[in-house]
Amino acid sequence: MRESGSAEDEDLITQVREGHVHAYEGLVERHQTIAFRVAWLITRSTPDAEEAAQDGFVKAYRNLDRFQSGKPFRPWLLQIVANEARNRRASEQRRERLALRAGREPALRSGPGADVAAVASEERRALLAAIGRLDERDQSIIAARFFLELSEAEAAMALGIRRGTVKSRLNRALGRLRKELERDA
Amino acid sequence: MPDLEQQLRRLGESVDYPSTPALAPRVGAELRAAATRPADRRRPTRLRLALLIAAAVLLLAAAAAAAVPATRHALLELLSLRGESVERVPALPANARARPGWRLGHPTTLAAASRRLSFTPLMPRSVGDPNGVFLDSQVPGHSLNLTYPPQAGLPRSRLTGVGLLVAELNGDLAPTSFGKLVPRGARVERFTIDGHLALWVDGLHVFFFKAADHVFHVDRSRLAANALLIQRGNVLVRLEGGFDKATAVAIARTLAP
The missing domain is CATH 1.10.10.10 (Winged helix-like DNA-binding domain superfamily/Winged helix DNA-binding domain)
Structure with missing residues (x-):
């Protein structure tokens, strides 16, 4: 398991701090899959996870001045997204269950x-x-x-x-x- | 048994996650929209002056109340409906301020919101259709916010920016999501409307959102005035605007699914 953080994240954050919103979109693209999946595992609801991830990214942007340069961005972002997800956890018990991807299972065959x-x-x-x-x-x-x-x-x-x-x-x-x-x- | 941790890692590779949505353009659009919000939605200088005046009046009222022996040692009075607590305080936080449009949530349609809400929304039938529908997903079971334009009997509120603001939530799921801090200068009256428990708050007070820590934070609060709360089953409805109690009660009587 690895600690995340990269020179690319730092470059993008520097550009965002200089006022380039498009650079933040680049940061979102880099981390949207893990952010969405963290939110989904907490909420087990695709719409709630989408909202939580999106709001998490927006909140992270608005609080970027509190983010310490040089530290890995991903853990800080995931904390914000996870908080958004926990706030949205569906009140009903109906939640999507973890399912296995059928294509990843080896095909059953004879021989x-x-x-x-x-x-x-x-x-x-x-x-x-x-x-x-x-x-x-x-x-x-x-x-x-x-x-x-x-x-x-x-x-x-x-x-x-x-x-x-x-x-x-x-x-x-x-x-x-x-x-x-x-x-x- | 094969190594459990290895099995778990292999299992993790085959979990069927939903497809990741394209969040980058949505986030970018939201940030750009916020940056280009029209000037008239930002708090005008006249409102700051109005708030200073209101705050001065409040301080005078609080000072007058403190001088009366019966109220000088008044403690906090807690009046609770399911969904919003109302606390009497000696004075409002010094840094409370108006935030028109604050915490309304995601703009949406009534049909889309109804599918997400954990209750059936109640619409005030006497004021026409809302010009804004918002879903706040940070409240358990979601909350619905409706804005209505200024019209006869509903002047534009300097604190909310609209003629009428309706907020609804499921008080059973979110019993302590909202709160009010009501200073001594504001009047609080408890009564019933057609058998439903209601509360009228007349005067400047602070409305705040209590997140998971159930603690007051000034950045989760805003100044509010003249609000009617009514408990309709498990639904708490809040009507807020620059109108009097009679107008608010008349609107509340028309609330229907």
Whole structure:
């Protein structure tokens, strides 16, 4: 897992601070996928996630004077987006569920290797089902670190917790996930 | 069991996220629109003078109230409806100010807003159609803001910029999203309208939005005046404008889905 931050972000931020809004659009393009996915994992609603991500970017622009040059931009941005997403979390329980991308699963076929592919596919489904039985806190930390591949600092900011808490919370979540998987085995 | 963390990483690669929307042009358009907002939507100098005068009157009223023994030691009085708390305070925050258009939310249509709201919106039927519909997604269950142009009986408010501002939210989902700080100089009257609990606040006060920390922050507040709150089931409706109580009650009586 890596800490984000790049010379390109810094160049764009410098241009934005000089008044070039189009440079901010470049910054948005660089980070819109991760911002949207963080918002979606929190809200589990595509329209809410779109709004949260968009408002998060606008808020980040308006507070750019508070952003410390030289620090990585992405964790700071994701904290703002995550806050917007938490504010929008749908009141109804109807929320989109995590689904597997069908095309990424190996095609089931006959012949050598088919049984291995079938087992792998079943293991993924079982893992997803076990994650679905965890509470939201455990789901969020697992999604932040393994699905979105956020660094510890980014996960801390996105989840609104201290950096030191990320590791302990993740360990506990993995422990509970292992118990769920053993229960099904 | 194969390494769980490796399995999770592989699973992460196959999660079917919704397609990322093209946010860059939308954000750019929103920032450019904000930068080119017409001058007449910015607070005019005359309003600053009006506010200074209002603040001076407020201070005089507060001083007069403090001189009366019965009120000098008055403590905070809390009157709550589901959705907005109303607190009596000795004086308003010194840096409270008017912010026309503040926190109205995303401009939208009534049909689109209705699909997102966690309640059925109530429309005041006696004042025609709104000229602005806004959805505020920062309130649990979303809140709806409607603006109406100045018209007979609804003069333009110097604090909101419109003739009538209607705000609605689901008080069950957002019991403490909004708040009012009402100084001693402003009158608060509790009564019922057709059996529904209502509150009339007459005079300058501060309206504020309480986010997750439920704390007053001056940058989440604005000056307000003359507002009627009415609890219609789980929907809290706020009518605000430069009108008197009788006008506000008459409008409230026409609220209907």
